[in-house]
Amino acid sequence: MSRLSVKKTYKLYIGGAFPRSESGRSYPVTSAKGEFLANASRASRKDARDAVVAARKAFPGWSGATPYNRGQILYRVAEMLEGRRAQLAEEVGGGKRAALEQVDAAVDRLVWYAGWSDKIASVHGAANPVAGPYFNLSTPEPTGVVAVVAPADPLLGLVSVVAPVIVTGNTCVVVASEPAPLAAITLAEVLATSDLPGGVVNVLTGRQAELAPWLAAHMDVNAIDLTGVADADLALSCEQAAAENLKRVLRPVQEDWAADPGIGRMTRFLETKTVWHPIGI
Amino acid sequence: MFEYAPAPESRDVVDLKSSYGLFINGEFVDGSGPSFKTVNPATEETLAEVATASSDDVDRAVQAARKAFGVWSALPGAERAKYLFRIARLIQERARELAVLESLDNGKPIRESRDVDVPLVAAHFFYYAGWADKLRYAGFGTKPLGVAGQVIPWNFPLLMLAWKIAPALACGNTVVLKPAETTPLTALLFAEICRQADLPPGVVNIVTGAGETGAAVVAHPDVNKVAFTGSTEVGRVIARSVAGTGKKLTLELGGKAANIVFDDAALDQAVEGIVNGIFFNQGHVCCAGSRLLVQESIQEELLAALKRRLDTLRLGDPLDKNTDIGAINSAEQLAKIRRLSDLGESEGAERWSPACELPGRGFWFPPTLFTGVAQSHSIAREEIFGPVLSVLTFRTPAEAVEKANNTPYGLSAGVWTEKGSRILWMADKLRAGVVWANTFNKFDPTSPFGGYKESGYGREGGLAGLEAYLDV
Numbered sequence: 001m002s003r004l005s006v007k008k009t010y011k012l013y014i015g016g017a018f019p020r021s022e023s024g025r026s027y028p029v030t031s032a033k034g035e036f037l038a039n040a041s042r043a044s045r046k047d048a049r050d051a052v053v054a055a056r057k058a059f060p061g062w063s064g065a066t067p068y069n070r071g072q073i074l075y076r077v078a079e080m081l082e083g084r085r086a087q088l089a090e091e092v093g094g095g096k097r098a099a100l101e102q103v104d105a106a107v108d109r110l111v112w113y114a115g116w117s118d119k120i121a122s123v124h125g126a127a128n129p130v131a132g133p134y135f136n137l138s139t140p141e142p143t144g145v146v147a148v149v150a151p152a153d154p155l156l157g158l159v160s161v162v163a164p165v166i167v168t169g170n171t172c173v174v175v176a177s178e179p180a181p182l183a184a185i186t187l188a189e190v191l192a193t194s195d196l197p198g199g200v201v202n203v204l205t206g207r208q209a210e211l212a213p214w215l216a217a218h219m220d221v222n223a224i225d226l227t228g229v230a231d232a233d234l235a236l237s238c239e240q241a242a243a244e245n246l247k248r249v250l251r252p253v254q255e256d257w258a259a260d261p262g263i264g265r266m267t268r269f270l271e272t273k274t275v276w277h278p279i280g281i
Numbered sequence: 282m283f284e285y286a287p288a289p290e291s292r293d294v295v296d297l298k299s300s301y302g303l304f305i306n307g308e309f310v311d312g313s314g315p316s317f318k319t320v321n322p323a324t325e326e327t328l329a330e331v332a333t334a335s336s337d338d339v340d341r342a343v344q345a346a347r348k349a350f351g352v353w354s355a356l357p358g359a360e361r362a363k364y365l366f367r368i369a370r371l372i373q374e375r376a377r378e379l380a381v382l383e384s385l386d387n388g389k390p391i392r393e394s395r396d397v398d399v400p401l402v403a404a405h406f407f408y409y410a411g412w413a414d415k416l417r418y419a420g421f422g423t424k425p426l427g428v429a430g431q432v433i434p435w436n437f438p439l440l441m442l443a444w445k446i447a448p449a450l451a452c453g454n455t456v457v458l459k460p461a462e463t464t465p466l467t468a469l470l471f472a473e474i475c476r477q478a479d480l481p482p483g484v485v486n487i488v489t490g491a492g493e494t495g496a497a498v499v500a501h502p503d504v505n506k507v508a509f510t511g512s513t514e515v516g517r518v519i520a521r522s523v524a525g526t527g528k529k530l531t532l533e534l535g536g537k538a539a540n541i542v543f544d545d546a547a548l549d550q551a552v553e554g555i556v557n558g559i560f561f562n563q564g565h566v567c568c569a570g571s572r573l574l575v576q577e578s579i580q581e582e583l584l585a586a587l588k589r590r591l592d593t594l595r596l597g598d599p600l601d602k603n604t605d606i607g608a609i610n611s612a613e614q615l616a617k618i619r620r621l622s623d624l625g626e627s628e629g630a631e632r633w634s635p636a637c638e639l640p641g642r643g644f645w646f647p648p649t650l651f652t653g654v655a656q657s658h659s660i661a662r663e664e665i666f667g668p669v670l671s672v673l674t675f676r677t678p679a680e681a682v683e684k685a686n687n688t689p690y691g692l693s694a695g696v697w698t699e700k701g702s703r704i705l706w707m708a709d710k711l712r713a714g715v716v717w718a719n720t721f722n723k724f725d726p727t728s729p730f731g732g733y734k735e736s737g738y739g740r741e742g743g744l745a746g747l748e749a750y751l752d753v
Contacts, residue, residue, distance in 0.1 A: 123420070126744050129402065130725035137745065138729050214355070222734070236525035243520035246513070246532065246735045264753060272729050272740050275708045277718045 004032035010040045010181070012047055012205065016053030016198015022046050027206070029182055031093055040181045043204040047212045048173065051202035052218055055145045055171040056235050060200030063169035070115035076169055083130045084190055087231075091182040105258065108158040112131040113163035119167060119264055133279040141271040142169035144222030145247055147215035149150065149208060149238075151228040154180035156257045158187060161227055166200055172222070174214060181205035194214035196246050197271045209234055216241040221249035227255070260268030288602040290391045300330040301465070303338055303489060304472035306345035307482025312338050319465055322388035323390030323608040323643040324597050331465050335487035338459065340495040342486040346428040346455040347503055348461075349483025351446060354425050354453035365410030365450060367478040367510040372403040375474065379467055383439055384599045386466040388608030388644070389562055391600050401724060402443040408726035409447035412747060416452065419744055424452030426529055427505030430498040432519075434511045435461035435610050435692070436565035436666075440724075441510050442468055444741045446485060446724075454506065454751035455484045459498050462491040463611045496522075499650065504528060506747065510567075512664075513690070514733050526662045531739025531749045533567065533731055535664040536692030539685035540570030540721060541675075541707065544579045546697035550719065555670070558695055558721040560594065560648050563607055565614075567736075568693035570721055572661055574681055577674045582671065584652065591648050592635045606668060609644040613717050616648050618667035625651050625660035630671070656687055664690070678703060682710045692734025695721045722728040 010029075011018040020026075029037045029197040041047075043233055062070070081088070081103070081152035088106075089099035101133050101191050121139050146165045149159035152241065154177050176184030188203045216224050216238035231236040231250045242249050249270050284486050300316065302309045312332025313443055319328050334342070337428040351353065353361070372379065378404070380395040389398070429449045433441035438460055448454050453655040460468035468487050475485050485592040492515075499507050499519050509519050523530050540558045542551050575583050599607035609615040626632050630651040646667055654661050654671040660723025673679040685694055694713040696704055705719045714732045717723060724742075731740035739749045 053354075094714065121661050125367060128725065128728040128743050130723075130727070130728050132724075134720070134723065134730050136725070137743065143733070173323045195619065232342070232525070239524035243517050244526060246520060246534070246737060248738050249524075252631070267748075267753075271714060271733050272731065272745050273708075273714060274743075275716045275718060276720055276723050276728070278720050 008038065010038050010185045010205065012041050012045065013045055013185065013192070013201070013203040014051045015057070015202065016192060018188070021206070029180070032034045034144040036117065038182060040185070041054050041207040043211060046206060048211050049218070050212050051173040051204060052145060052215070054199035054202050055173050056220055058171045058197055059144060061197055062171055062200045065169070067118035067121070070167060070169065071114045073195050074075045074114035074117065074163065075172060077196060078107050078114065080194045081107050081110065081187070081233070084186060088183055089157060091186055094187065098163050102156045106156045109156065109159050109261070110163055116263070117167050120263065123263065126127055128222065128274070134246045135277045135279055138272050138274045140267070141273050143269050144170060145188055145220060145269050146269050147221050147224040147225070148169045148172050148174045148176055149212050149226055149228040149256070150176050150184065152177045152180065152230070154183040155187065157228075158184055160255070160261060161225055161255050161265070162201060162234055162267060163253045164261070165225065165269055168270055169258070170269050171200045173204065173215060175208055175215070175228070176203055178206070178208050187265070194250050212238050213241060216247070217244060221247060225250040226252045228252075275277055285603045288599045289439070289598060290602060292600065293384070295385065296370045297329055297381045299471050301343070302332045303334050304469065304485070304487040305342045306486065309472070312489070313368070314494070317462060317491070317515060319386060319463060321385050321706065322610050322638070325642050328385060329466065330650065331432065331484045331489045333490040334459075334494045334497070334524040336497040339488055339494060339501060340489050341459045343501045345483035346486055349481055350427055350455045351451075351482050352481055353455050353711050359563055361451065361453065362410045362413035364478060364480055365406050365413060365447065368474060369403050369406035371474045371477055372399065372406060372697065376403070376499060377399070379439060379470060380602065381472060381583060383467050384563060384607070386464045387435065387438060387608050388599050390604040390607045391602055392604065393562060393685060397701070398440050402439050402526060403642050403724070405443040405726040409451040412448075413451040416747065416751070419747050421753045422749040422750045426455060426752055429454045429456045429506040429508060429750065430501060430504035431458040431508045431519070432495040432498060432511065433460055435464040435565070436562060438464040439467040439471065442471060443506050443519055448741070448746045449750045450484065452735070452747060452751050455505070457486045457488060457498055459488050459495045462489070465489040470630055497522065505611040506750065509533070516737055529749070531688070531741070532737035533739070533741060534569045534735065534737035535688045536732065536736050537567070537664050537688050538568055538570045538695065538713065539572045539574050539661065539686060540695035541574040541681050541697065542576060542579070542583060543698035543700070543703065544576040545699050546720070547699060548579075548586060550581065551583070552590050554695065554697060554719070554721045555587060556594070560606060560668050561672045561722050563609055563646070565610060565666055566722065568715060568722065570695050571665060571670060573670055573673050574671045574684055575672060577676050579673050581640070583686060587650070588633065588635070591650070594635065594648055596637055596645065596647065597640060606648060609646050609667065614646055614666065615644040615646060618665055618669060621660060621663060621665045622669055624648060625654070625671070626656060628658045630654045630658055630660060633693055656684060662688065676706065689735040692736035693717065
């Protein structure tokens with residue numbers, strides 16, 4: 001008799017734990033050929049709110065960690081991701097070789113961003129030579145809780161939008177790709193075992209159109225990345241809702257995820273703080 | 282105390298016309314909307330009639346800017362730089378005229394327009410002039426955005442113009458700027474300076490009018506970049522209106538800054554800093570230190586010293602060189618300050634002002650202190666934009682941080698302590714774009730300025746200020 005395999009149940013990732021949706025809902029995920037792969041949780045508004053609470057709670061600790069420490073943890077994420085290479089390639093789907101290449105690129109992207117943690121302030125800050133006897137320094141600081149609507153690209157795209165947000169000290173709530181959410185939950189399992197404090201990244205699977213508007217309108221979210229929103233009307237309504245508390249908005253963009261990412265995705269979610277002090281004896 | 286003899290600055294340096302038009306494509310032209318009066322808030326005398334730009338006028342201005350963009354953006358950076366240096370020099374040459382006109386139209390003391398506003402305006406043009414041919418070193422690329430639509434407030438009419446126009450032009454953009462309806466005159470004098478500098482027509486266009494004119498600038502489909510300084514309320518409306526358009530947006534909005542004084546602060550310096558923080562420019566400052574957080578153990582001593590100091594402030598004629606506190610900019614703003622102050626009293630805070638005679642005409646409000654203020658009071662939460670200080674207390678540094686950050690705003694904060702490590706700890710914890718430690722309300726073109734949270738996004742000044750005007 002052949003052995004019956006143990007199938008994985010894909011859940012949400014909120015505050016370092018893996019709950020089902022409080023709504024009890026799920027939706028079937030299929031391969032490109034239409035075969036059933038798994039049921040993913042279909043997160044609700046309440047799950048989104050819980051995720052924001054978890055992200056806010058994690059913010060002081062994560063933004064207060066030293067950049068060196070954050071870099072170490074992001075590198076650890078890359079290590080753990082490398083260890084799940086085969087599994088993730090399967091979840092990414094498509095041709096095996098292309099899928100493996102995508103996983104490798106995602107690992108490399110994490111390593112690249114890991115190295116930025118203790119360099120962005122040198123590149124994006126400044127000592128300002130004011131016309132007077134003052135010490136005057138500008139440094140970048142994370143803006144706070146960022147809602148991220150991930151692009152359809154299931155792993156490389158996802159890593160490319162999450163890593164720049166958290167490497168600088170923000171925490172986030174991610175809405176995973178609606179048709180291809182499985183890699184996102186496996187990535188969450190990687191994050192959970194990488195010393196990343198719970199709540200720094202929270203992953204919701206479900207309907208983009210159901211979740212994004214609530215995150216855009218949430219008064220305790222400081223910024224929203226609409227990269228993965230393909231529907232122009234949905235993007236417009238999210239951007240309008242974001243105006244209510246002056247969220248920083250990254251509008252939908254078509255990106256070549258294989259290209260050099262540059263620092264724009266990090267600086268988009270940074271504030272500049274300028275400190276003045278008189279010089280004298 | 283002895284009395285000061287009046288030392289009025291002469292108005293002779295300013296040649297006021299009875300009416301002013303719009304500045305479009307290098308020419309002064311009539312506006313098609315109804316004209317309006319701009320008044321001297323210290324006397325309520327009408328200074329001039331000013332044209333209102335209709336949406337057709339705004340369209341003409343944007344077209345002129347679009348046409349000029351081709352020429353201006355194609356100029357070598359070094360040539361753009363020379364125009365900006367020229368403008369900076371002309372501002373210095375006409376400094377006194379600009380300062381007097383600014384005080385007449387705005388109501389701010391000549392001491393401030395002469396010693397703060399105008400020198401900073403010149404400094405901004407000098408600073409960004411130097412960037413025009415060095416953009417490739419700044420790290421944001423060298424590609425300008427196109428036509429910038431800029432809407433500025435009445436509290437620092439000329440300085441806000443400089444903050445907007447200097448970096449925009451340095452990066453190769455052209456501009457359509459709308460000054461506030463109560464303070465359009467120095468912007469129109471600046472237009473004359475642009476002509477003296479032989480700036481190519483259309484590079485700078487000035488359209489005057491009220492909110493509708495501003496909305497037309499922001500909404501114009503051929504504007505690539507919107508920059509606004511003003512209230513959070515209007516900032517929200519603008520953010521909504523540019524949603525989905527692809528226009529780049531920067532917002533400098535309101536604030537309710539905490540000025541935090543620890544028990545080991547140098548008391549006299551702190552008192553000066555508190556006065557400067559909230560009574561500078563009649564408190565018409567978005568980053569004003571309007572919430573004083575005093576460590577409980579020194580509350581009595583500090584308040585006594587502060588009240589003694591407030592007794593010496595001189596309120597009156599803005600053109601008198603001895604004046605510390607000038608006029609409130611408009612009847613409307615005065616009504617708002619009165620309403621919020623009355624609300625402060627009715628909510629249970631205790632109100633105090635020094636003995637202070639207010640002139641019979643014009644818009645005036647005495648320097649005012651509120652004690653016994655709770656965090657829930659309107660006067661601790663809402664931006665008053667006037668010479669009104671709310672005093673709260675704290676016991677520990679952590680409580681000071683908690684209270685300081687308990688606001689939807691995040692523009693600025695002040696910290697007063699002689700302990701260096703505490704300054705750095707506080708500066709780290711405060712969620713504000715500018716932190717002044719043992720000083721307050723200092724500005725410099727090399728130094729980025731801008732807010733966290735609902736105080737807006739983007740930075741003006743410094744290297745960071747270039748990012749707003751380049752296609753990053």
